Amino acid sequence: MTGATNGRLREFSRRTALGALGVGIVGATVASWPRLSGTDIPGRGDNSLSIAIMGTAADAAARQRAIDAFTRLHPDIRVKVQAIQAVDWKDFFTKILTMVAAGTPPDVVYVATEGAQLFADKLAHPLDEYLRRDAADMAEFFDDVHPSLVEAFMYKGSLFQLPMDWNAANMYYNTTAFAQAGLERPADDWTHVDFRSSLVAMRKARPRDFTPYYWTNRLFGGVVPWLYANDTSFLKETRSTGGDWLWNSFYADDPSRGLRSGGYQWLEPNAGDPRVFETFDYLRSLVKDGLGVRPEEGGGSSLVGLFASNRIGTTPAGGYWVQGLHEAGMKKDDFDVAFFPKWRTQRHQFGTAGYAIMKTAKDKDAAWEWIKFSASRKAMELIFPNPVTTPARRSMVNEALYTGKGPAHWKVFYDTLDKYPTTGPIPAPPQQAAVETALMKNVSLAVSGDERQLKQALESMQRDLELALRRQP
Amino acid sequence: MSTTTRHREGQKHAAKPAASGTAPARSRRHSQRWLAWIFLAPTILGMGLFTLVPIVASVVLAFFRWDIISAPSFVGFENFATVVQDPTVRVSFLNTIVFVVVAVSLQLALALALAVMVQAKMPSWLRTFFRSAFFFPLILSAASVSIFMRYLFNEQFGVVNWFLSLAGIPAVPWLTTPGGSAAVVIMVYVWQNFGFSFLLFIGGLASIPTETYEAASLDGATAWRKHVYVTLPLLSPTTLLASVMAIISALQVFDQPYVLTRGGPGDSTRTAVMVIFESAFQRLEFGQASAIGVILTLIIMAITAAQFRLSKRFVFYQ
Numbered sequence: 116m117t118g119a120t121n122g123r124l125r126e127f128s129r130r131t132a133l134g135a136l137g138v139g140i141v142g143a144t145v146a147s148w149p150r151l152s153g154t155d156i157p158g159r160g161d162n163s164l165s166i167a168i169m170g171t172a173a174d175a176a177a178r179q180r181a182i183d184a185f186t187r188l189h190p191d192i193r194v195k196v197q198a199i200q201a202v203d204w205k206d207f208f209t210k211i212l213t214m215v216a217a218g219t220p221p222d223v224v225y226v227a228t229e230g231a232q233l234f235a236d237k238l239a240h241p242l243d244e245y246l247r248r249d250a251a252d253m254a255e256f257f258d259d260v261h262p263s264l265v266e267a268f269m270y271k272g273s274l275f276q277l278p279m280d281w282n283a284a285n286m287y288y289n290t291t292a293f294a295q296a297g298l299e300r301p302a303d304d305w306t307h308v309d310f311r312s313s314l315v316a317m318r319k320a321r322p323r324d325f326t327p328y329y330w331t332n333r334l335f336g337g338v339v340p341w342l343y344a345n346d347t348s349f350l351k352e353t354r355s356t357g358g359d360w361l362w363n364s365f366y367a368d369d370p371s372r373g374l375r376s377g378g379y380q381w382l383e384p385n386a387g388d389p390r391v392f393e394t395f396d397y398l399r400s401l402v403k404d405g406l407g408v409r410p411e412e413g414g415g416s417s418l419v420g421l422f423a424s425n426r427i428g429t430t431p432a433g434g435y436w437v438q439g440l441h442e443a444g445m446k447k448d449d450f451d452v453a454f455f456p457k458w459r460t461q462r463h464q465f466g467t468a469g470y471a472i473m474k475t476a477k478d479k480d481a482a483w484e485w486i487k488f489s490a491s492r493k494a495m496e497l498i499f500p501n502p503v504t505t506p507a508r509r510s511m512v513n514e515a516l517y518t519g520k521g522p523a524h525w526k527v528f529y530d531t532l533d534k535y536p537t538t539g540p541i542p543a544p545p546q547q548a549a550v551e552t553a554l555m556k557n558v559s560l561a562v563s564g565d566e567r568q569l570k571q572a573l574e575s576m577q578r579d580l581e582l583a584l585r586r587q588p
Numbered sequence: 589m590s591t592t593t594r595h596r597e598g599q600k601h602a603a604k605p606a607a608s609g610t611a612p613a614r615s616r617r618h619s620q621r622w623l624a625w626i627f628l629a630p631t632i633l634g635m636g637l638f639t640l641v642p643i644v645a646s647v648v649l650a651f652f653r654w655d656i657i658s659a660p661s662f663v664g665f666e667n668f669a670t671v672v673q674d675p676t677v678r679v680s681f682l683n684t685i686v687f688v689v690v691a692v693s694l695q696l697a698l699a700l701a702l703a704v705m706v707q708a709k710m711p712s713w714l715r716t717f718f719r720s721a722f723f724f725p726l727i728l729s730a731a732s733v734s735i736f737m738r739y740l741f742n743e744q745f746g747v748v749n750w751f752l753s754l755a756g757i758p759a760v761p762w763l764t765t766p767g768g769s770a771a772v773v774i775m776v777y778v779w780q781n782f783g784f785s786f787l788l789f790i791g792g793l794a795s796i797p798t799e800t801y802e803a804a805s806l807d808g809a810t811a812w813r814k815h816v817y818v819t820l821p822l823l824s825p826t827t828l829l830a831s832v833m834a835i836i837s838a839l840q841v842f843d844q845p846y847v848l849t850r851g852g853p854g855d856s857t858r859t860a861v862m863v864i865f866e867s868a869f870q871r872l873e874f875g876q877a878s879a880i881g882v883i884l885t886l887i888i889m890a891i892t893a894a895q896f897r898l899s900k901r902f903v904f905y906q
Contacts, residue, residue: 209869216656237657326744332852408744409764421745548870559764559853575854579676 163193164481166470167214167221169207170198181497185488192481197221203333204229205548215475222476223485226276227468228267228541229334229551232379235270236545239471242274243360245483250364256490257365259508261532262375264467265361267540269378272357277490280504281467282433283531283538284340286310286453287522292327292428296320300524301453303534307344307397310429310456314406317428327428328401329418332410332558334541334551335466336431341398343539346459347390349554349576350381350542350584371536381544384580386557386573390459395569399562409563419443422450431455433465434505434512434528437520441502447521454527454534463531463538467507505529546583553579643885650878657872667879671867677880679855680863681887683770687859688838691774695834696827699782703789704815719790726783734847737776738763741848766856769849773857777844781837785830792826793819824903832895839888860884 144151168174175198182194201207208230214220215238226234235241246253256277257265264278288301296316301309314327331337342348357377366372385391401407419436421427423443440450455463470489472482488494492508499506502516505528517525532538544550553576561572650667654660671677706718725733740747741762749759762768796819804814820827842861845851851858860880868877 205870212656212869212872237655329744409761411742411763417739417742417745426745546871548866552866552870555850556852556854556858560766563761563764563853572854582674 161193162477163195164223164476164478164485165221166194166196166223166225166485167211168196168198168225169201169204169227171200172198174198178498181489181494184494184497185485188488189481189484192478192484194485205551208233208548220473220475222478223470223472223482225279225468226471228466229543229547231268231276231471231540232270232543232545233547234471235268235273235275238473239275240474240476240479242277242472242483242486245487246274246361246364249487252487253490254365256508259492259510261507261509261529261536262362262366262369262371263465263532263536263538263540264507265366266358266375266378267465267467268469269358269361269376271355272377274358274361276469276471277486278467278507279469279489279495280499280506281465282335282435282505283463283465283528284336284431284455285433285463285527285531286429286455287422287432287436287450288429288453289422289425289427290449290451291425292317292321292325296428300451301456303454304461305453305456307341307456307458311397311401311406314401314428315404318406325426325428326408326421328407329421329427329430330407330410331418332555334543334547334554335464336433337410338395338398338554338558339541340431340455340464341394341458342391343462343464344455344458344460345390345394346462347385347388347394348542349384349386349391349580350544350550351383351385352539352542353380353382354378355380374536379540379542381542381550382584384577384584386577386580392569392573394458395561395573396566399564399566399569402562410558434502434525437502437517437522437525439503441520445521447517447519448523449521451522451524452527453524454531460537461535463535464541465531465538466541469507544584549583550580553583646878646881649875650882652875654874655872656874660875663875667875668883671876671879671883676855676858677860677863680851680858680860681883683855683858684839684841684860687770687774687777687841688835691777691838691841692831692834694774694778695782695785695838696830698778699785699830700789700823700827702782703786703793704819706790707793719787722786723783725780728780730780730843731847733780734776734844737772738848741772763849764853766853769853769857773841773845773848776848777838777841780844781834785834788826788830788833789823792823796822821904824899825905828895828899828903832892835891835895836888839884839891 168178175196178196182196185194186192199207199210201210204227208226211221211224220238224234224238226239260278264281265274268274268276268278286301293300293313296313296319298313298316301313317325317327339348354376355378358375362369362372362375366375369375398407402409418427418430418432419439420443422430423440423445441447454461470482470486472479472486476482489498492511495506495508495511499511502520505512506516509529512525512529514525542550557572557576557579561569561576564572649660651662651664652660653663653667702718702722706715706722739745741749743749743759743761743764746762748762752758752760760768762772800818800822801814804818809817840861841859842865845857845859846862846865849857851862861884864877864880864884867873867880
């Protein structure tokens with residue numbers, strides 16, 4: 116009797132447990148259906164325009180005011196911004212490509228120079244037809260933006276992005292360290308020899324726990340600004356034909372009109388150039404003499420803290436650094452910015468970024484409306500209220516943006532383009548990832564050993580670049 | 589009472605085997621079989637979808653050129669020929685093998701030494717503390733640990749060089765020279781992974797009968813001889829398991845070198861899995877990445893098979 120009762124209870128409880136498990140599985144499936152089916156991915160499952168940017172959820176939220184303003188203007192277009200966290204642009208593009216592979220590509224992607232040609236070659240839709248159609252509306256934008264920035268987004272005669280923000284590799288310096296070494300603000304046309312003398316003076320004033328020159332090993336701000344200054348590069352730079360439709364429409368009267376082309380091309384390696392050797396040898400001597408660090412690969416995330424704690428004398432960076440230094444506690448007079456030192460030329464390096472419409476975008480017209488709106492002064496003021504970058508519009512790089520934060524010579528940022536119109540973009544062909552790897556992996560070795568090691572590293576770089584450029588992007 | 593009942597029931601079943609062929613019994617067996625499949629289904633489905641299908645897809649992909657964006661095209665063995673000739677791939681495999689030999693040796697030696705130490709006489713709270721402390725690094729994210737270590741080993745501002753400077757040792761370029769970066773990658777990997785081998789050894793040591801040690805003591809064996817002639821042989825099955833797991837894991841090292849050095853300087857810390865990642869997700873050569881993955885899988889299978897074959901000579905089962 117008792118045993119029978121126990122048996123029923125056991126049976127009952129087992130069935131109940133199985134039933135509860137089944138209900139639980141069904142409930143969990145129903146509850147997570149949007150995730151399982153991917154309908155919670157921005158822009159999927161509805162007709163909204165999905166926009167991918169590099170950053171955090173806070174960066175996406177910072178664009179909300181711009182989205183609200185856009186929605187008021189275009190109530191029929193719903194916009195969803197998806198912030199994707201990444202270590203650097205290469206990492207960001209990897210994640211976008213993963214989304215493409217997964218069949219969930221965004222409609223619009225915020226792409227920097229590093230990926231501009233990869234997107235133009237494979238993924239993006241040209242803006243030419245829209246620019247021709249809305250030429251009258253866009254004239255004011257191009258009037259306010261330097262053509263060098265626009266040319267960086269030209270690819271084989273077509274324009275794929277409008278520059279929204281940009282940064283040149285200028286030279287930041289710690290004013291306290293300069294004062295301790297008895298140095299004045301550098302002249303605009305200071306040379307690489309003057310620069311080295313400044314580092315020597317700073318090292319003499321502070322022999323310990325201090326680095327006169329800190330640099331990182333990457334495409335922007337690493338070895339490339341020095342190569343540009345020495346009128347060379349690790350890739351042979353040529354220009355493609357075409358693009359006259361744009362230059363004649365918007366920059367016909369620009370003094371640098373004659374320099375403009377259908378876009379940059381990097382088709383061959385150039386690591387064997389004697390000037391490349393000369394440049395690397397200069398950097399090697401800085402490392403050898405304790406004036407500069409061996410460059411580490413990566414984004415130099417610790418750099419702001421080190422600079423703000425007066426442990427770094429100089430480092431290449433752009434306008435994007437101002438807000439970070441301000442938040443790290445630096446006062447407006449604690450640091451300043453100068454042009455990059457002159458060598459054979461004073462050509463600077465810059466990187467820029469803007470929205471690209473994906474070929475797969477559901478509604479390209481809506482995507483163009485977003486880009487056009489984002490290029491407006493009103494939208495840019497909403498998106499860039501602080502100096503976290505340099506706005507592409509010249510009129511926005513003004514006293515108000517830097518008041519109370521510095522640097523004193525903030526005009527250097529835009530003057531870099533105006534005074535040096537040959538200033539060029541980060542060399543980033545469609546095979547950018549392979550090219551960047553080929554460069555970065557050889558830089559540390561090139562500047563860390565003797566002259567023999569430098570030669571070997573450059574030979575290796577030349578071989579690696581040949582392989583990289585031979586690859587399909 | 590109940591024991592007797594179960595015993596009688598058992599006898600009843602044994603005495604009447606024909607009963608198992610009756611219709612109700614068949615029905616019960618049938619329903620039990622279904623129930624077993626229902627319980628196994630989630631695991632089989634999960635394994636199939638997330639392990640088996642990707643493995644097969646990866647092998648198939650190795651024979652195609654595919655960049656995600658365009659349609660894949662069949663290229664036969666071209667991807668294998670390309671990766672075999674690629675000096676970066678060859679160097680990365682060589683680096684991986686050197687890494688496995690050094691890191692696994694250090695990991696097993698450290699884990700065994702600490703397991704023996706922890707099994708020695710000590711208060712139970714202290715033993716618990718050591719066990720937790722040694723296992724703790726394993727549960728941390730490898731990427732987070734590597735970022736943290738990157739700061740510690742920074743040549744200019746790192747704490748490690750600061751401590752060395754107190755002893756008058758000049759700053760060591762840990763992450764910017766081939767030797768230094770390889771040493772740091774190995775140190776960080778071993779520190780983070782020895783906890784698993786440590787736990788295995790703790791379990792293995794606990795299963796060695798104390799009588800064996802008592803007998804050895806009676807024979808006058810010293811502590812060292814007991815370790816060499818009793819502990820190590822009786823621990824050999826555990827050592828085999830620990831070494832197989834450690835080698836398979838080390839062959840797939842990625843996080844530490846990727847975050848600490850990005851494979852540099854040069855290719856000095858580039859590993860096989862890093863090359864797979866770079867080929868696939870940075871260069872969009874999914875076919876070549878799959879070919880490297882297939883080669884790595886075959887190497888792992890060959891090494892594991894060799895270990896089990898060799899184990900017949902060196903492993904002693906009680």
